[in-house]
Amino acid sequence: MENKATSDRRKFILNMARGAGITALGGFVWSAYVSEVTASGLILRPPGAIKESNFLKTCIKCGLCVEACPYNTLLLAKPGDHKPLGTPYFIPRDIPCYMCPDIPCVPVCPTGALSESSVTTNGVLDIYKADMGLAIVDKESCIAFWGIQCDACYRACPILGKAITIEYNRNERTGKHAFLTPVVHADACIGCGLCEKACVTEKPAIFVLPNEVAMGRVGSHYIKGWDKNDEKRLEDAKEIKSETKISEKSAVDSLNSGSGDLY
Amino acid sequence: MTKLWNSYRYLILRRTTQFGVLFLYFGANAWGWTLLMGNLSSSLFLGIVPLSDPYALLQMVAAGAILATDLLVGAFIVTLFYLLIGGRSFCSWVCPINIVTDAAALLRRKLGVDAISKKQPASRNMRYWVLALSLVLSFAMGITAFEFISPISMLHRGIVFGLGFGWAAMLIIFLLDLFVLKNGWCGHICPLGGFYSIVGKLSLIRVHHNEENCTLCMKCKVVCPEQQVLYMIGKESIPVLSGECTNCARCIEVCDDDALGFSIRGLAKNKKTGEKNESNK
Numbered sequence: 392m393e394n395k396a397t398s399d400r401r402k403f404i405l406n407m408a409r410g411a412g413i414t415a416l417g418g419f420v421w422s423a424y425v426s427e428v429t430a431s432g433l434i435l436r437p438p439g440a441i442k443e444s445n446f447l448k449t450c451i452k453c454g455l456c457v458e459a460c461p462y463n464t465l466l467l468a469k470p471g472d473h474k475p476l477g478t479p480y481f482i483p484r485d486i487p488c489y490m491c492p493d494i495p496c497v498p499v500c501p502t503g504a505l506s507e508s509s510v511t512t513n514g515v516l517d518i519y520k521a522d523m524g525l526a527i528v529d530k531e532s533c534i535a536f537w538g539i540q541c542d543a544c545y546r547a548c549p550i551l552g553k554a555i556t557i558e559y560n561r562n563e564r565t566g567k568h569a570f571l572t573p574v575v576h577a578d579a580c581i582g583c584g585l586c587e588k589a590c591v592t593e594k595p596a597i598f599v600l601p602n603e604v605a606m607g608r609v610g611s612h613y614i615k616g617w618d619k620n621d622e623k624r625l626e627d628a629k630e631i632k633s634e635t636k637i638s639e640k641s642a643v644d645s646l647n648s649g650s651g652d653l654y
Numbered sequence: 655m656t657k658l659w660n661s662y663r664y665l666i667l668r669r670t671t672q673f674g675v676l677f678l679y680f681g682a683n684a685w686g687w688t689l690l691m692g693n694l695s696s697s698l699f700l701g702i703v704p705l706s707d708p709y710a711l712l713q714m715v716a717a718g719a720i721l722a723t724d725l726l727v728g729a730f731i732v733t734l735f736y737l738l739i740g741g742r743s744f745c746s747w748v749c750p751i752n753i754v755t756d757a758a759a760l761l762r763r764k765l766g767v768d769a770i771s772k773k774q775p776a777s778r779n780m781r782y783w784v785l786a787l788s789l790v791l792s793f794a795m796g797i798t799a800f801e802f803i804s805p806i807s808m809l810h811r812g813i814v815f816g817l818g819f820g821w822a823a824m825l826i827i828f829l830l831d832l833f834v835l836k837n838g839w840c841g842h843i844c845p846l847g848g849f850y851s852i853v854g855k856l857s858l859i860r861v862h863h864n865e866e867n868c869t870l871c872m873k874c875k876v877v878c879p880e881q882q883v884l885y886m887i888g889k890e891s892i893p894v895l896s897g898e899c900t901n902c903a904r905c906i907e908v909c910d911d912d913a914l915g916f917s918i919r920g921l922a923k924n925k926k927t928g929e930k931n932e933s934n935k
Contacts, residue, residue, distance in 0.1 A: 414787060422791050425802045447797050448717035451710050451725070452807060453696035454815050458683050467811060469818030476802050477695075477811055501696045501704050502714070503722035 429475045432604055435582065437465055437479050438488065438521035439497040439505040443603065450504035452477030456496035462489050465496060483584020483599050490518045490549050490583050519550070524582030525605040526555070526575045526597050533596035535572045538562045544573050544597045547589035553579040555586060573597065577606065664903035671747050679814045694748070694810045695801070696728060704728035709849040710801055716792035717799075733853060739901070741854020745840060745847050746879075746902035750809045754824055755840045758831035759879060768836060778841055778882065778898070781848035788845050800845055837879045840900075854897035861899060861906065862917035865891040874905035874914060893917060 429447050437456050440446050456479050457465040464486045468474035481488060494516045497505045510520045526544075530536045548555045555573050562568040573586075575597070584599045615621040659666075679697070681687040691698045696706040706728030714721065736744055746752055762768065791799035801807060805823040812820040830838040840847055863886050870888045875881050883896040884905065906914045 471819035
């Protein structure tokens with residue numbers, strides 16, 4: 392009788408350990424897989440998409456935005472696309488975003504992963520508030536930088552004159568021609584990708600990247616003194632005092648201790 | 655012909671709803687129909703009524719997402735619907751994976767795999783652990799963990815928006831069910847099935863067994879994808895109350911002796927006491 396109780400207890404402990412083992416194995420494989428497939432930074436989302444990390448937890452992958460898009464711009468990532476599975480994206484070189492004024496893809500979103508308020512000005516939908524990405528020009532492959540006249544991207548841009556402007560420069564090589572080169576302005580560009588679609592080179596010399604990839608970040612410790620709004624940040628600034636205790640010994644011995652202290 | 659209809663009527667109806675729902679979704683994307691738009695994760699019925707997967711909502715809660723009203727309303731409607739008609743009715747009447755696993759189960763019976771080895775190496779309670787694990791992972795990673803690997807979504811999304819390499823996942827499930835584990839995916843692993851099993855504990859529409867008519871032929875147990883729920887066959891006249899029953903009704907149509915049928919929960923109980931009163935007289 393006592394033996395049976397012991398073996399039951401052993402069985403129970405073994406089963407629990409087995410369960411824990413399988414759970415750990417499954418859990419690690421599962422989480423590793425999910426974190427790999429969602430780590431794709433090079434993905435362009437529909438207009439009004441919230442921050443990528445929030446987008447991944449909020450998008451329910453229903454495809455209503457894809458169905459709402461009249462140009463078939465939006466796609467749902469399928470296995471093999473190497474994008475977070477089931478989430479909407481677009482490839483501007485194939486079909487860019489044509490910036491519908493009524494933005495049909497956004498209000499249909501049931502979860503708010505595409506946020507209506509982020510593309511609304513005074514209660515009216517405003518596609519110019521969208522920020523899907525930023526166009527980047529590769530000077531090496533852009534033929535305008537070679538001196539060949541091409542303003543395909545400039546002409547294609549729906550925010551012509553604001554998101555892309557043409558800069559004039561003297562062509563020193565010929566001595567009598569001008570460079571007419573495109574310049575993208577990040578504050579106006581919304582990343583629709585019409586420029587990328589229009590680019591005449593074999594692989595586009597102007598292309599849209601997600602803001603997170605295309606842009607740097609200054610950090611909060613720089614303030615533009617000439618900008619009134621930026622200067623206001625100083626009003627709420629708190630003093631941060633940091634003290635570093637100087638080691639008296641190393642100051643004296645710095646020349647004697649070899650190269651260690653120099654680096 | 656009548657015989658054929660009698661023994662496959664629910665199967666035909668189920669396949670009709672399964673393909674019908676997928677066809678409506680497909681039409682919405684391909685030809686702009688507005689009857690049922692989206693997919694099984696979330697959709698818009700008649701252009702107004704939101705419908706959403708309550709299990710996806712649960713993962714979003716765990717992941718810490720901000721929940722929109724449409725989503726909450728949609729998940730509420732779907733939950734209420736399955737509370738009425740039986741939680742896992744989703745599994746056998748709507749879910750497209752059911753077609754894959756039913757095919758595997760049929761082939762498994764035809765090949766006589768279970769005659770060679772009867773031992774099932776895994777517990778059917780695994781799905782509740784997978785369900786719990788999916789919520790823990792969603793919470794820890796801030797991502798809807800199951801939605802990124804779900805073969806169910808892969809398939810219905812695949813049919814509506816393009817399958818890609820999704821066929822490989824279907825093949826894996828088919829082979830798992832065929833050779834590795836009987837009812838492996840739907841009956842052991844699928845956390846969505848686990849979720850609807852919990853919802854279904856309270857649902858109204860039930861399969862009811864009438865022991866007096868039963869001849870113990872056990873055909874019902876052969877076709878049942880969740881055999882454990884039919885423990886009362888030939889023993890007691892009670893409804894199948896386990897939430898794991900998918901209301902697929904295969905047991906009803908294979909029964910030649912009218913010992914199984916659909917009933918509504920409350921009414922079934924009354925009928926049972928009624929029968930008992932009669933026998934007491």
